[in-house]
Amino acid sequence: MKGRETHTTHSPEETEALGWEFSRKLLPGDIVGLVGELGSGKTCFVRGVAKGLGVRGNVKSPSFTIINILEREERRGEINRLHHIDLYRIRSADDFYDAGLEEYIYGKGISVIEWADKFPELLEVCTIVIRFSYMGEKVREIVIQRRGGSA
């Protein structure tokens, strides 16, 4: 994946399928920031990523538990698990570090962070940023950008 990709999806199923396709381009240790309002398809996209990676268990909203850790069914390559993080209830970047969430994101696993734009300093550490926008009732524009100029 290079630079910036723009996709349009027309249903939750298409958004999930895009997540699946995207998962194949992930590199070990990628930190993916998801940006978009309530109901714009973030969790749906993560469900596709999880299926693509072949992790155990369901992808549920982590709003309540802040982080859900999903282990990979069988380890292929270096990526061992998916950290699904949700900053919806987190009120400051300090809370993020104080709660020890930082320890999860620097490893070989993939971290996906919903509401990543709440704190600019967190968005800075993301290797990929994905923005979700409402275009219509079921239509979403999804822009995927790998940051820092790396492949």
Add this chain to the structure above:
Amino acid sequence: MLILGIETSCDDTAAAVVEDGYRVLSSVVSSQDSVHARYGGVVPELASRRHIEEIIPVVAEALKRAGLELKDIEGISVTQGPGLVGSILVGLSFAKSVSYVRGLPLTGVNHIEAHAHAAFLREGEAFREAPEFPFVALIVSGGHTTLLLLEDYTRYRVLGQTIDDAAGEAFDKVAKLLGLGYPGGAVIDRLAKEGNPLYVEFTRPYMAKGNLDFSFSGIKTAVRNFVGGFKEATPEDSIKDLAASFQEAVVDVLVNKALRALRASGASDLVAAGGVACNSRLRTKLQEAAQKEGVRLFIPPPYFCSDNGAMVAALGFHRLRKGMVASLDLNARPTSDF
């Protein structure tokens, strides 16, 4: 047998003393809602800090109200998960320390299973009808939406659960979309009483599916789409109608799936508990459905529906009696289904 129950899985620090798995001698809940209201939700790091400050006074108060001292307690039961990991660890570390120092048997319980045990609790009254095994439990709160089949006091099966948002989470997020306060569940319940539940027919996700799982993410999106249709801020009257219509959709799904779980399992008793079981519309509709279907319905009083230590102590009694004693390496299980 006198059990001290400790619950810190979310925003409430709670402790209780319960005898023999049903007789409540005391139950103290230090609700943190006032702390969190300013922030529009449960703030996890704040919650952990508050738990640390509250845990000792709350346990001391529970013992005092029961007219007991720590030396009278015969076992400790603590919530092991699911919930916020930092919050669970406060209760767990406290329980392990007391267990070690006092040489008391310790057991770790599943928060969701414990909610179902609220149906066995009695306060003062000599007798209260209790559900008979096997029974179905609908556990609905800000973090959970789960249908359980309780086979006996210490065995359960998950029949279905939410695949995305919890019902209470949907209430909170829709309250936020409508510009209402926190906690969203209570505000929507109040406004919905003056609103028209037929104003918008919101989607009833998963209602048609044959399984017992739930999905509430789509209703949230539907409300957002509807609100997005207004040129400016949502008119006040419409907010009441939207609240009522949204609540009706969620309640419909919950009632429908609970009845389906009863049919599928052959059980004839239903327990509803968890914070959302305080919702007045859900209570009414469950009662109507239970009457129609000849089902015995058990909904604990609101203070035993929301998070409390008594339900944890009740379940812990049965586990300890069966020798399900934890060692001191007992750890938090924040997200796993167990």
